[in-house]
Amino acid sequence: MQKNDVFDSLVVVKRSGQRCDFQGEKIAIAIKKAFDSIEHHYESKDINLVYENVLHLIMKRYQNRKTIKIEDIQDLIVEVLNHKGYQDVYVHYQKYRAQRTLTRESFATKEQHKFLKAMEKLGLNDSDDPKLVGSMLPPQVMTYEFGKVISEEFAQSFLLDHKTVRNLDSGLLYLHDLDSYPMGCPVSVQLVFSNRFKEAEKSSIKDALLSLIHLIHRVFDEQSGNVMIPYFEKELEEPLLHNFISIWEHTLELKLSSFGLQEVLPMEELRQKFSAIQSLQIDLEDYRFFYQSSKQMKDLFFDSYRESLESLQRVLKDELCWFLKEMDFQYQQNLKGQKLSLSIGTETTYASMMIDKVLISSFVQEKPKSVRGIFKVKQELHLKQDGMLREVCKKAFDAYYLGVLDFEFLDVVYNQSKEDVCYGVGGERAFYDNTTQDGVFVGNKGSISFTSINLPRIALRHQHDENLKYFYEELSETIEMAVQEILERFEYQCSKHCYNFPVLIESGIWKFGENVKENDRLRKVWKHGVLQLGFVGLWESVFLLLGKKENEKEAQKEAISIVQFMKERLRHYSEANNLNFTLTGVLFPEVGKHFFELDEVIYGKLKPFTKNRQYSSSFHILSKMDFYERMSLEGKFHELCDGGHVFLVYQKPKGDFQEVLFQMIQNGIGYTHYCKMLDK
Numbered sequence: 001m002q003k004n005d006v007f008d009s010l011v012v013v014k015r016s017g018q019r020c021d022f023q024g025e026k027i028a029i030a031i032k033k034a035f036d037s038i039e040h041h042y043e044s045k046d047i048n049l050v051y052e053n054v055l056h057l058i059m060k061r062y063q064n065r066k067t068i069k070i071e072d073i074q075d076l077i078v079e080v081l082n083h084k085g086y087q088d089v090y091v092h093y094q095k096y097r098a099q100r101t102l103t104r105e106s107f108a109t110k111e112q113h114k115f116l117k118a119m120e121k122l123g124l125n126d127s128d129d130p131k132l133v134g135s136m137l138p139p140q141v142m143t144y145e146f147g148k149v150i151s152e153e154f155a156q157s158f159l160l161d162h163k164t165v166r167n168l169d170s171g172l173l174y175l176h177d178l179d180s181y182p183m184g185c186p187v188s189v190q191l192v193f194s195n196r197f198k199e200a201e202k203s204s205i206k207d208a209l210l211s212l213i214h215l216i217h218r219v220f221d222e223q224s225g226n227v228m229i230p231y232f233e234k235e236l237e238e239p240l241l242h243n244f245i246s247i248w249e250h251t252l253e254l255k256l257s258s259f260g261l262q263e264v265l266p267m268e269e270l271r272q273k274f275s276a277i278q279s280l281q282i283d284l285e286d287y288r289f290f291y292q293s294s295k296q297m298k299d300l301f302f303d304s305y306r307e308s309l310e311s312l313q314r315v316l317k318d319e320l321c322w323f324l325k326e327m328d329f330q331y332q333q334n335l336k337g338q339k340l341s342l343s344i345g346t347e348t349t350y351a352s353m354m355i356d357k358v359l360i361s362s363f364v365q366e367k368p369k370s371v372r373g374i375f376k377v378k379q380e381l382h383l384k385q386d387g388m389l390r391e392v393c394k395k396a397f398d399a400y401y402l403g404v405l406d407f408e409f410l411d412v413v414y415n416q417s418k419e420d421v422c423y424g425v426g427g428e429r430a431f432y433d434n435t436t437q438d439g440v441f442v443g444n445k446g447s448i449s450f451t452s453i454n455l456p457r458i459a460l461r462h463q464h465d466e467n468l469k470y471f472y473e474e475l476s477e478t479i480e481m482a483v484q485e486i487l488e489r490f491e492y493q494c495s496k497h498c499y500n501f502p503v504l505i506e507s508g509i510w511k512f513g514e515n516v517k518e519n520d521r522l523r524k525v526w527k528h529g530v531l532q533l534g535f536v537g538l539w540e541s542v543f544l545l546l547g548k549k550e551n552e553k554e555a556q557k558e559a560i561s562i563v564q565f566m567k568e569r570l571r572h573y574s575e576a577n578n579l580n581f582t583l584t585g586v587l588f589p590e591v592g593k594h595f596f597e598l599d600e601v602i603y604g605k606l607k608p609f610t611k612n613r614q615y616s617s618s619f620h621i622l623s624k625m626d627f628y629e630r631m632s633l634e635g636k637f638h639e640l641c642d643g644g645h646v647f648l649v650y651q652k653p654k655g656d657f658q659e660v661l662f663q664m665i666q667n668g669i670g671y672t673h674y675c676k677m678l679d680k
Contacts, residue, residue: 006059011067022068025170026153027054028602035086035092044600046086051601053080100494130400144335148179159492164485168327171598172457173482174591175535176225181489184402184496186529187225189446190217190422190430192235204246205319206517208239213326218503220338225447228424230340233355240351244316247275248308256542257302262296265290280309281350313358320362324371329528331370343408345376346398348388356392360512363404372425373405379665383658397657404675406646409665415640427586427646427671430530445511445528449489452534454595454622455562456615459541460603468545468558472565479533479569483581486531490579494523532584532643533570536592537615538562539622543608549619556633563619563640582643592617620648628663635668647672 010022028051035042054076064069066623074097081090130411142426155178156165167173177187212235216227217400229235231424256262270290291297327340344356363373375396377383382393399405408415408423415421428447458478462471496514498505505513508523538559539550548555563583568583593614600606609615619629619637632648638645647669664672 006063007055009066010058010062012073013067013069015070019067023166024051024055024168025602026166027051027073029076029169029171029598030074032598032601033091034077034096036083037096038088038092040088042086042089044597046656047601047607048260048604050086052082053084054603061155061336105283115133118545136288142337151182153180153285155179156637159288160451161485161488163481164488167485171595171602172454172478173207173485174416174452174454174594175485175489176534176588176591178451180224184493186223186227186493186504186526187447187450187532188424189219189223189504190228190230190620191219191581192555193647203239205239205243206322209319213323213330215503216327216340217334219329219509220334220336222501222504224336224338225444225450226339226341226428228343228422228428228430228446230343230361230422231347233344233347233352235588236355237347237349237351240312240316240355241277241280244280244308247311247315248304249274251308251311252304253467255304257265258299259296260262261297261598264546273460279350280354289298298453298668313354316355316358317362320359321366324366324368327370328366328368334370339370339372341372341374341423341425343374343376343422345389346378346381346410348381353389353392356389357395360392360405361393364399364402367402373399374408374423375400375405376408376512377661377665378408378410381663383662386642393661394657397661399676400672403674403676405568406671407661407664408671409661409669411665412668412670414642415670418604419626423644424643425669428584428644429642429670447532448493448529449486449533450532450584451480451486452536452591454537454543454599454615455535455541456537456606457595457599459544461535463544471545471615474571475562475565479566481678482533483570483573486581487577490526490531494526498522527579529580531579531581531645533566533581533588534584534588534591535563535566535618536595538619540606540609540615549630550633551625552622559562559619560636560640563637567640567642570646583641584643585620585637585641586644586646587617587620587648589614589617599618618645620646627651628667631664631667631669638668638670645670651675 007022007024011019012022014020028047031050032047032055035047038296048634056071057076057080058068068089078090078093078097080088081093091604117626127388160168164173166173168178169319175181177185219227252270253262253267257266272292273287282305284305287301292299342359344352344359347353347356347639355509359373360375363371373396374471377393379387381387381389384390387393393564396405396407400407403421406423406427408421410416410421444631458471458474461474465471497518498513498520499518501522502508505516505525506518508514511528516522518525540553541562542555542559543549545559546555548558550559563585567583573579574581596606596609597616597632612622618641619634621634625633627649634647638647645647647664649672655663
């Protein structure tokens with residue numbers, strides 16, 4: 001049903017006497033909440049049927065009137081629910097209205113009243129509905145959900161601008177990690193830990209990994225999202241070398257003892273020689289002084305060295321498998337679902353290559369859910385026949401098809417000459433820091449906040465326009481509203497102090513954290529982070545506007561124009577505020593589902609998109625398309641989405657690993673993940 005003059009001129013009078021423009025979307029949301037509050041499952045068409053009938057009654061009864069009261073709208077909802085036979089919803093909605101009347105009389109402020117509504121979502125009042133009281137949830141989960149809902153409601157009641165709340169309720173915007181808003185937490189961080197754990201490094205691989213696990217979970221406690229480790233193999237080189245020295249010394253002593261030769265060698269001098277080892281690649285001729293002309297002694301040195309390397313790999317494999325299992329165990333206890341990414345692939349020392357090979361093997365064996373390996377590809381190192389890391393890359397490619405390891409590409413134009421570029425789980429990406437004088441990449445930082453916009457909602461409002469002028473005008477207005485919300489959140493986050501985040505700031509994990517004092521506010525640090533804007537339903541929007549699908553050139557051209565427009569608007573806001581706004585094209589299917597359900601309630605059955613029951617994430621193509629054609633098209637969006645992007649591969653393409661990876665680089669792919677077709 002289209003808006004007409006009745007809705008354009010009608011003014012809604014709230015209980016407080018405040019007046020506002022008529023917004024049909026708010027009625028749709030209220031009806032949806034009424035249906036969602038009961039145990040019986042209804043489809044969106046039922047909700048839309050009630051909504052359409054309520055609008056029809058308003059048009060019929062209020063066409064010659066200028067105002068309508070909130071209570072009158074609720075009376076119409078009750079009338080339609082009863083008339084259409086939704087008795088269970090009708091009864092529950094009537095109870096709800098009666099309770100609301102009592103609580104409004106009991107609380108002095110609107111905010112207090114809203115808080116009670118939030119608690120009732122968890123069933124703190126008496127209810128016969130197990131869905132409301134959460135009786136199927138374990139107590140720990142219930143406690144977490146309670147805190148989450150209260151925190152979200154606190155943010156909406158006391159911290160967010162009322163326009164932002166309205167945009168959230170209507171389904172135009174989505175604030176990721178809203179429950180962490182009151183705490184002012186950032187989202188994610190790049191973690192470099194080696195310089196902080198020298199004592200652990202001098203002990204063993206196990207000690208270093210234990211320290212890392214401890215640090216990761218302390219970081220998880222101070223942020224809402226994932227942790228990225230950009231050079232994992234480099235971090236483990238020192239403890240690996242220490243383990244090797246201990247193993248070789250022990251192995252050689254056993255061999256010498258078995259032949260009664262331990263008294264022959266000057267063991268103290270040999271230990272000093274061992275303690276000076278700087279690499280796993282050892283020229284045994286440097287030890288000629290110890291074995292001299294004795295063939296037996298020489299063989300013992302050579303055999304012990306070879307066996308020690310083999311033993312070291314076994315120890316490393318055991319420790320890395322333990323690490324992945326321990327992270328998975330901790331992940332099961334972590335209700336926030338935070339994950340870890342380990343980037344490897346570009347270090348060329350013997351120790352790093354060993355760590356890469358063994359880590360890849362450990363991923364294949366354990367298939368962890370909480371940890372994702374990310375292999376960084378450089379053509380010179382990995383794809384040439386004489387590349388130093390070609391065989392490691394081939395091993396990584398096999399793991400890629402198991403879905404336990406992803407690829408990032410350092411040779412694409414937007415990643416070249418950027419040593420600090422770092423991707424995280426799902427394709428989140430570090431990028432230029434506009435707050436530095438030369439706009440360079442800055443390591444040891446991450447994402448501050450993440451907001452998404454509902455593109456199809458804007459397209460639905462303008463699908464009958466003769467040109468796209470008004471679509472782009474509203475898109476620009478929506479981006480501005482999203483930016484204002486992000487800035488509002490950023491200012492709140494900056495009001496926190498260094499002592500609120502002792503691990504992230506005082507430990508120096510965030511870049512420039514060493515420059516602030518305990519009582520300082522955090523603008524000096526957070527300004528270097530990323531302010532992410534995501535988008536949902538690009539291809540659905542293009543179809544609504546043009547009637548063209550993603551395999552048609554006209555649709556592809558318009559889709560690129562829309563994303564370029566958004567990127568340019570964010571560039572403007574970055575420069576105007578001297579901050580790092582970034583357009584993000586990663587996967588967030590829960591947001592696509594959320595937006596789709598709301599839009600279907602408001603606009604009725606969205607026939608072209610009902611099969612998937614959700615909008616596509618950002619620019620991702622869900623329909624069937626030739627592998628290389630889709631790669632070429634999606635690659636164009638990777639450079640535009642500088643805050644993150646991912647190319648999903650559902651089936652193995654033809655060609656060996658060198659050809660497939662080379663084609664990805666040629667087509668501008670920055671990050672790729674393989675998932676089985678069933679996971680799509």
